[in-house]
Amino acid sequence: MKRVVYVTGSRAEYGIVKRLLKRLQQDPHIEFSLLVTAMHLEPKYGSTIDIIKQDGFDITASIPISLNTENNQTIIHSMAECLDKFGEHFQNNKYDAVIVLGDRYEMLSVSIAAAMHNIPLIHLHGGEQTLGNYDEFIRHCITKMSKLHLTATEEYRKRVIQLGEVPESVINIGSLGAENSLLLNLPSKEELVSKLDIPTTPYFMVVFHPETLTGHSVLAQVESLLGALEQFKQSYKFVFIGSNSDTHSDQIFKRFKNYTDENKFKFFTSVKPEEYLALIKYSQGLIGNSSSGLLEAPSCGVGTVNIGNRQQGRVRGESVIDVEPNTTSISQGIKKLTSIEFQQKLPHMINPYYQKYSMERAYQEIIRFLNSPMNSTVKYFYDLRSIE
Incomplete structure (x- = not known):
């Protein structure tokens, strides 16, 4: 029996992989573990460990x-403390x-700890670019410690190979989050109104995080x-979701909280993954700089x-208006989003991250990896000749 662990530190990545984690947990040939850390354990970020428990997962360890x-x-x-505890x-x-x-950043510490203990790493969403945030170089660092790479587009697959990873270890499966939006059982708008007291009138979602590299x-x-x-x-109306750590x-938290209180707009520190996707689905669009706006x-x-x-640097479809x-x-971006011309074209716009059966492909690739020599052999740097 193979022992596999997933480490989750934020509501965002947990929501993306929840279906995959359940698939792994149900496999009788896998001893699946779930480690919970960082934002999940903090009241100021919504104590989202409670959502994980409500979803039926047995938490192996909470590591604050x-x-x-x-x-x-x-x-x-925080990174140093995380490295020490996961080590x-x-x-x-x-x-x-x-x-x-x-x-x-906490996943970088987790990855270093695992790599130093010679535990094979499986990495999702490698090869992407986010040039305004330190996530950019953290992501590529994790790539160099990982043995299996499950990327979200073909462009990202090629970039991971360009980083010296063996092509056979880099699989383009699409985005699990893009598939979740279509396959998860989302609450109705009426249910959201009843439970979360969201507006019954048209509203926008607002999700905004810091730029940590631009100096702005x-x-x-x-x-x-x-x-x-x-x-x-x-x-x-506007519905605000709290920022990451x-x-x-x-x-951002303090200013948004004051603004929403003054204007009687809704502000949520965090919500369940299904609620978040439903809030987006029933909105007029998403305003901010969250990756969920692209994926x-x-x-x-919605646009x-x-x-x-x-x-900056991430693949995006026509439904994304950069401002x-x-x-x-x-203001001009919002006007374009709400224009009749844009709204008429919106249903025909393609999500470049969506692939059918993304979750099942991720699961199958993980199983294949666990039972292949690649799991136990030493990595070598793949010198780029051509990318097929």
């Missing part, structure tokens, strides 16, 4: 780390593979965003006003 987003040094302290866990618990998703003022960008929303609040995210929102059938550089982080540009 201190999260202080005041500056980069406090983030580095100790992997010293005392042996696994045949550790699965991680994406690019968050987080508060200046937030004020530009709110200045744009002021021009539309007579016609629309990135550097200076506390500034999941197109499958929900995105993508602000600034946080997602500069200033009030005028954001």
Whole structure:
């Protein structure tokens, strides 16, 4: 029996992989473990470990780390603590593979700990670019420690190979999140109104995170965003979702909380994955700089006003409207999104991240990897000659 562990630290990546985790948990030939850390354990981020428990998962271990987003040094302290604690866990618990998703700083620490203990890493969503955030180099670092790579587009697959990874170990499966939007049993709008007290009138979703590499003022960008929303609040309501635990995210939280209280708009620290997708689905569109605006929102059938550089470099479909982080540009983006011309074209726009059977392909590739020599052999650097 193979021992496989998934490490989750945030609501976003947990929501993406939940169906895959259930598939692995149900496999009688796998001893599946789930380690929970970081934002899941913090009340200020919604204590989303409770959602994981409600979903029926047995949590193998909760590994708390201190999260202080005041500056980069406090983030580095969190990374060091995470590295130490997961190093100790992997010293005392042996696994045949550790699965991680994406690019968050705590996942870099987890990956280093696993690699140093010679535990094979399986990485989802490698090869992507986010040039406005430190997730950019974190993601590529995790790639170099991983043995199996499950990418979300063909462009990302080629980039991982360009990083020196053996082509046979890099599989383009599409985005699990894009598939989730179509296959998960989402609550109806009436259920959301009853449970979350969201507006019955037209509303936009607002999800905004810090840019951590550009040097731009987080508060200046937030004020530009709110200045744009002021021009539309007579016609629309706005539903805000709290930011991730990135550097200076506390500034976003405080300003959004004050703004929503003043205007009687809804603000959620966090919601269940199905609720989040449903909130997007029934909205007029997503405004902000979340990756969900590029990956999941197109499958929900809504457009995105993508602000600034946080997602710069990522593949995006026609439903994504890129704007500069200033009030005028954001306002123009919202006007374009709500225009008759754009709305008529929206149903025919393609989500470049969607592939049929993404979750099942991910599962099958993980099983294949666990039973292949690639799991136990030493990695070598693949010198690029051609990409097929």
